[in-house]
Amino acid sequence: MLICPPACTHNDRYAHPRWRKPGPSVVGVGGCATTLAPYFFPLLTVPLLLLKALTALVLSLLETPFPPFLAGAFDVLIGATLMLHFIGLAKEFRLRQTDIRSTGIICSLVTVFALNVLLVVVTAAVVANEYAGLLSYVRIGAARSLENYRTVLEFAQTQIYPAIGNLLERVRGSTCPDCTPTPLGPG
Numbered sequence: 026m027l028i029c030p031p032a033c034t035h036n037d038r039y040a041h042p043r044w045r046k047p048g049p050s051v052v053g054v055g056g057c058a059t060t061l062a063p064y065f066f067p068l069l070t071v072p073l074l075l076l077k078a079l080t081a082l083v084l085s086l087l088e089t090p091f092p093p094f095l096a097g098a099f100d101v102l103i104g105a106t107l108m109l110h111f112i113g114l115a116k117e118f119r120l121r122q123t124d125i126r127s128t129g130i131i132c133s134l135v136t137v138f139a140l141n142v143l144l145v146v147v148t149a150a151v152v153a154n155e156y157a158g159l160l161s162y163v164r165i166g167a168a169r170s171l172e173n174y175r176t177v178l179e180f181a182q183t184q185i186y187p188a189i190g191n192l193l194e195r196v197r198g199s200t201c202p203d204c205t206p207t208p209l210g211p212g
Contacts, residue, residue: 074147
């Protein structure tokens with residue numbers, strides 16, 4: 026559940042695997058990350074990315090340049106396996122599938138799209154040998170995300186919570202003149 030928010034959890038009827046006759050698949054326990062993994066985790070590309078990065082590390086420790094033919098071979102294999110992943114994704118990702126419906130269609134779309142974009146960014150960094158650039162991108166992105174989350178939280182606390190409180194006060198006041206409204210928001 027690291028990737029998906031709590032709103033993207035399974036329905037209870039899909040929570041436990043059970044033996045079934047052939048038909049629609051039943052989603053098991055594990056959250057949306059494991060349920061949606063076939064749509065964003067390319068099994069052939071990730072080992073090649075790790076192998077290329079490890080080979081580059083070993084060769085740099087040995088102070089040997091990365092042979093161009095080996096880098097080219099890695100790049101072609103990574104590109105071919107990534108293409109196979111996206112072709113499979115286009116053929117298999119359907120909104121009527123049980124795993125996508127049980128996770129939630131919106132959560133599935135957002136999760137699969139975001140993690141495939143992340144996959145493309147990481148793949149581009151490995152193919153271009155830009156490991157430092159990738160780390161800098163992640164560091165800057167994390168700092169900006171935290172700042173944006175703080176801004177949104179501050180806006181919610183100063184604008185949205187009071188507006189909801191006023192709305193509830195008006196609704197309660199019109200139906201129950203003796204009711205006292207409870208304050209909303211933190212604190």
